[in-house]
Amino acid sequence: MNLATIAWKNIRQRGLASSLTTVSVALGVMLMVAVLVIVGILESTFSQRSINFDLIVGAKGDPLQLVLSTVYHVSPPIENLPYRFYLDLAKDKRIDAAIPLAMGDVTEEGSFAIVGTIPEFFKIPYAPGENHEFRIKGTEFYQPFDAYIGTRVAAENNWKVGSKLKLRHGGAAGDHVHDEEFTVVGIIAPTGLPHDKTVYVHLDGFYQIQGHDKPLKEAIKREREFYGETPLTEDELAAEIKKIEAKYGVHDHSQDHGHEGHDHGHAHETPPVQKEVTAILLSCKTPIAAQLLAGELRKGYKAQAVNPIFPMQKLMNDILGPVKQLLVFMTGLIVLVSGIGIFVSIYNSMSARRREIAIMRALGAQRGTVFGIILAESIILCVGGGLVGLLLGHGMVYLAAPIVEVRTGLIINPLAFEKTELVLFPALFLMSVLVGFLPGMTAYQTDVAESLSNS
């Protein structure tokens, strides 16, 4: 019989004490694993890996809010920008691609964000590196009322290509469901990013929706105010409106003019002045171009350009990093306390086991052998508890994932494995050796004759 077998037998003999100490280690490790996995997922989600654009342009405000709302859809958008602003940016020679995004609505039942955009969005890989191209099961996204949906959206709503969907205005709390219907023409293959829980609708169709295009008068005033242009007089305004209506036709969705007899599903061209964008994603030709552009935008108008990495890094460093460290420290303390529990349990058992140690020595076991048996017991309890804790930790993440996703909008992969977990087992092994050392020395120093005679 080898050391491990003898140690295991001894552990089983003290079933209750052994179970309790193992459970305490398991609980500590479970918490630590859950913290590491969830924080790891958050770090990964909020890292550069989540977006493949150099700049996000939006209305002036909190850069973090801009990034969170544009990329992760977990924060309300700041303000809208005039569509003309996007058109001007798109012509800038320093820019490779400019993708407009219009946000603010959700799916009818309120769970998933709606983003209006253009087909070019899906031609650009969703993340840096290889094999991050969008893979769409369906057809091209080109009609005004076309929609692409992420896999989570498809799964939870049981939607497939051809399904119809409606938009709820203003977030899940909004009480107005638009009548316009979009048709799912494609399902986005899983990306592990917020795209999986997003509905992308064609920007042209987005503007067809009642209330999404501003009343002409208001739209013209807002645009001129944004650019710092002199307000028009009433006559000039009327003339401008007439010019626009002559070009694009009279079609005002902004008034609540009743739904009877009115076809909300038809498409028409919306005058640019009535369109607004929530954010613009920019891919620049060079990093320097991105920096210069960001600086220029910071100075003028009412817009800002944000490198998506920086606010997220700040979030990581200032908040998430310290929180992670604190949580890991606290769960580490729990594991340490459970290690002390194992020490106390084994050490206290040594006086009762003195005779057993002496018997083994009398049978020919050397001092090192009995020391090794006690050490083996400590290792089995610690590492065994750690293994159980690892499974429980991932189980906990698995169970919590749907709840976290619903509450925060973040995608949690319950099978995610954090590299730091690999450190756990060497650390547990080291702890078990430290914990088992003193009891092991007690066994080592057992006086065989005296212990046998006292039995």
Add this chain to the structure above:
Amino acid sequence: MSLELKNVKKAYREPGGRQLPVLNIANFQMASGEQVVLVGSSGGGKTTLLNVIAGITTADEGDVLIGGTNVARLSEAARDRFRAERIGYVFQTFNLLPAFTALENVLLGMSFGGQKVDKSRAIDLLKQVGLSHRLNHKPAQMSVGEQQRTSVARALVNTPRLLLADEPTANVDSANQQTILDLLRKSCRDSGVSLLLVTHASEVANQFDRVEKLADFNRPQG
């Protein structure tokens, strides 16, 4: 395997610091394969003598020659190994490990020497001592007689050349005493193992050809 003790002395330190002599043996010899019973009163040093021979404790002075090897001069690790490979020990209180079954207790007897653990030999021995139906029973599930028989099997499993038995029937009921004794003697005789058995019971001693009184050759007071 022969046994020879020469000028073996052993004393214990009392709580007050005074030395209490327990052994002072000028000479004692046993031939290979011989069966000797040692009779002595309680507290007379019988267990200490067996422990010194087994190498469980060391003599303060003197030589303990077992099959030509001076156990008293060996290092502790060497003594442990020698004991694991060459000596079997049957204790008065059986000293089985409570967490282990009868079979596992016997296997332990061969786990600490250099030899390979032979499960089939352990099972055979247990069958020989009449415990084939108790292989997977723990000591608490066995009678006193069965525990002592397990102890005998454990002492024999590593094919010792010398078997030491410390009052092996003292804690066994009268019905089993003779069984245990016969088992020990027959096993040793059949394997050519030397047997040194200590007892204070005359009915046990009377069954041996050679009976030695400890008091005759042990003069701890000088």
